[in-house]
Amino acid sequence: MWTSTLLIAASAAIVVGASLPPVTSAPTDLSSCSAQMDGKLPYYQPQGFNFSGTIRRYYVAAEVETWNYAPSGWDNWLGVPMNESFRAQTWGYLASNTSIGTTYDKALYRGYTGPDFTEQSEQPDWLGFNGPILRGEVGDMIEIMFVNKLDPFYATMHSMGLFYTKDSEGSLYPNGTNEFAPGNAVAPGGCVVYKWLIPPASAPDAGENSKLWAYHSYISMYEDTDAGLTGPVIVYNPGTMNATMAKNREFILFYGDNQESNSFLAMHNVMKYLPGLAGSVMNETSTYPAMQQGNESYWYPQEVNSPLTNVDTSVAANFFPVSCHFTSYTCFEESITDKSQINGFIFSNNPPFSMCINDAAIFYIMDMGFDTHVAHWHGNNVLHNGVMMASVPINPGQMLTTHMTATNPGLWQVICHFNTHLSKGMEAWYRIYAPWEKCPLVPLES
Structure with a gap:
């Protein structure tokens, strides 16, 4: 059996101020998950899957990182500083007492070089806030040790395009598995091992040597992906990965409309970057709504994006419009946070x-x-x-x-x-x- 190790995870933010909830949690014991990186195939394989004997191992974590969408401070399309850009002004991208601007805390996937999760693996700077690129060939198994460093948020890795059994689905809904199975939802500080197979059904299209798939967190997909938990997977035909990489420049282009108001870190960002308005936005005396809301475990509700908000006209209209009807969420004007x-x-x-x-x-x-x-x-x-x-x-x-x-x-x-x-x-x-x-x-x- 031949094993390739390309290693992966997400980076930790400093919690600012005692009023902010923790957003980074160091796992206490990773040995149980490390032991499951054993190369054993899942309990069921799809018809037509012929195991190549190659295991692609990755170490991935979900963490919080402070991210600036415009780090140069310029609108480089118009060639002017942000504060002189009519586009930045139009869409509320300039920081003010009612707008966060372009810097937010994001939940991101980041890669590590081993099961101790102490050294991050390198990734190209153009990849931005995407999770690390996972690679494999048809017939391989991708084996991922995933650690959730977010607190109090749950997280997963859900594959779009590869084969997985129920214990590696990384998706939370009443799906017939045991309540709160690690493969459904990884608790803060917890870990899980995912085993994804690359069958012929996931192969590149005819005449192609490679194909893009993806992964993302799926506790509550809307809030999780807006928070930043997405990443790419590239699949190659058998025996072609190294040659394809050597003969081509490979780039990932992630086109996304990230609505920061829907991120499960929305209230955290308000409290950190607009503390003067936090009291107007969040009603801390509210109780959990009866229905599932936000990034929240199906079996264990958690305080994430669910505190009721005060919808009134006293808050700046361009920050918290009167017409906003999402009374169970923090709510920003889309033009400011999208x-x-x-x-x-x-x-x-x-x-x-x-x-x-x-x-x-x-x-x-x-x-x-x-x-x-x-x-x-x-x-x-x-x-x-x-x-x-x-x-x-x-x-x-x-x-x-x-x-x-x-x-x-x-x-x-x-x-x-x-x-x-x-x-x-x-x-x-x-x-x-x-x-x-x-x-x-x-x-x-x-």
Whole structure:
């Protein structure tokens, strides 16, 4: 049996002020989960699955990290500082006494180099706030030791596209399993081992050597993904992973509308970044609603996004509109908290996706959120499903694989062609070094 180790997790935020609930919890005992990283196949395998003998091991944790959607302080699409950008002003992206701005605490997946979860594994800077890239070939098993460092929030890893048995589903609903099984919901400070198989049904499309799938937390998908718990999986045909990686620049493009008002960290962010308004937004005397709300265990309710809020006209209208009817949630005006982002960046604040002239590149695109997007690259076209295209539409929950030959040098934009999303900042840089420049990248294999 051959084992590959590519290791993974999410980073810890400092709890600010005694009034804030803890958001980071160090697991006390990981030995039980570490022992389950044993290479044993799940109790059931799908028809047609032929185990290659290869195990791809990952170490992943969910943690809180402070994230800035526009770290340069500039609207790089207009070429002006944020405080001079009419777009940033229009959408409430400037920090004020009624708007958090562009810096929020996010719940993210981050990778580690081993089962002690002490050293984070490297990931490319352009990947942004996405979770680490998981990779494997058809016939492999992906074995993940997952640790939840969030407190008091539950979290999971749910695969979109790979095969899993019920104990590795990572999804919380009345599904016939025992109450509060670790495979359904990982408690704060807890851990679980997921075993995902890559059967032929998860293989790349005909004529392709690779394909994008995804993973995300699924306690309450809306709140979990808006908090930031999403990540990519790339699947390759048998025996082609190393060659595909060596001959192509591979990039992930996550198009998402992150509504920070729906994040299970929404109230935490209000208390940390707008403490003057926290008392107006949250009613701490409220009781838990009878129905399930927010990021909340089905069997063990927890205080996350469920305290009742005071809906009245005394709070600034552009922060907490009178028309807001979500009385069981913290509630912001969408235009202030909705970030139309690519990999966690707005207004081209991303580290560029870089290529040398004539490089082969694969852009893997995924969409999580509430809206359709249209990926468009200035300067170069992409091949999708055998058709050359200038733009590629993508729907929420969808993953696409596209190919580019980097023939046109320059610093270019890759954008969403949906006008509102473009205005909100859904643009990113990509760069192709010209033949008369020295390309600083390691050359691809031919």
